[in-house]
Amino acid sequence: SSGINAESPLRPGEYKQTKVVAGHVDVEPDSRLEADGYEECDDFLNDPSYNENYVEGDGNANAANGFHHLLNRHKPKPLADICESYECLDAEEVDSPGCGFATRILPSAYWMVADIDLSRELGVREAYKRIYRVRSGHSNDKALKMSFVLPVLKKYYLDEFGQVERAEIGMLIPSEYQSNPPASTYDEVRIEK
16 A cells, blocks of 8 residues: 555644545645644644744745745635635545545546655655646647646655655646546656546
8 A cells, every 4th residue: 555654743733644545545635724624633732832823934034945935834725715716626525534634535537647756855846847847738749738736646655664665746637638638748747547
């Protein structure tokens, strides 16, 4: 099976990651405190160091890696609000063991998938950029510019000791192209169902 170790300890302000297992895909909440299906964890609320209004960094601070917008928390939006602006895949929500995330079963669909280089600090961002090349029409055989579709999934593969050995990111191909998806012309992005 594949997934993130659900037993890893969480600190206040951290949220459980999601996992992908055969037949089920647990989708990372698209927003934090107001996520559709989000349940506040008692462990977070009862921890004396947890402060719901905490702001990391200085509003005028500059991040060393250039990602200044990540220095402060963003107020999350409910999934329903996000899906008013973007296409979202219909998913069946099922009961989740624990709190801090929702579990959804996604229907079969075509995805643009790229491997994440876990040895690089910006490995996820770099993999996302590779997918963007295909989505933007620069690297698909039909030169189609495809809209952004949610969810975007990160899938982690664990070894027999529960350590992450590899990961990948996947972005949905829009519904209008699901019956005849474009092929990737970029060898670092594949189309998978």
